Amino acid sequence: MPRPLHPGDLIAAMFGVVFVAANSQLLGAARLPVIVVAIAAGIAIVVAAQRSRGMSGAAGPPMHRTAYLRIVAVEAVALVVGAPLLARFAPHLPIAWVALVVGLHFVAFAVWWLPGERTFLAIGAVMTVLGVLGFAIGLTGGEDTADVVALVAGVGSGVTLLVPSTIAAVRLFSARAA
Numbered sequence: 001m002p003r004p005l006h007p008g009d010l011i012a013a014m015f016g017v018v019f020v021a022a023n024s025q026l027l028g029a030a031r032l033p034v035i036v037v038a039i040a041a042g043i044a045i046v047v048a049a050q051r052s053r054g055m056s057g058a059a060g061p062p063m064h065r066t067a068y069l070r071i072v073a074v075e076a077v078a079l080v081v082g083a084p085l086l087a088r089f090a091p092h093l094p095i096a097w098v099a100l101v102v103g104l105h106f107v108a109f110a111v112w113w114l115p116g117e118r119t120f121l122a123i124g125a126v127m128t129v130l131g132v133l134g135f136a137i138g139l140t141g142g143e144d145t146a147d148v149v150a151l152v153a154g155v156g157s158g159v160t161l162l163v164p165s166t167i168a169a170v171r172l173f174s175a176r177a178a
Helices: 007-023 025-051 065-089 094-113 118-141 143-177
Strands: none
Touching: 007 025, 007 143, 025 143, 065 094, 094 118, 094 143, 118 143
């Protein structure tokens, strides 16, 4: 039986759609179909999460409230303070900052809140790399690279957030159909 979806999948779906929709300007005519696919994936994740309620593990892993709150607090401060501050000096880099901070937040969740959760660790590692790549592109290319930074750090992060939960949703649908 495939793994049930839990609230983390719903959060990843929501933010994945937002990352894709908000940062896909460089895609031109392909932008709308990409956004539609992201929204469809998000809807599939929500439906699969509803259908997996009651399955073993569907409520999600146990919450160690202190670790969770500390991770979220550090992330919130980093985002609320860091992104606007960075935007004052390099308006094209806040999306790289957001990808980096959110990526590190997923790594922290995987290490301190949900030990052994490989999905969160993979999402965090990939998003952290995409954030660093976004910074490298933005710092070496200047402001004229804003759309490329948005594509790499923004759309790349959105896809990274959506893919694992979408795969879990498809597996759940396939198992139920069989």
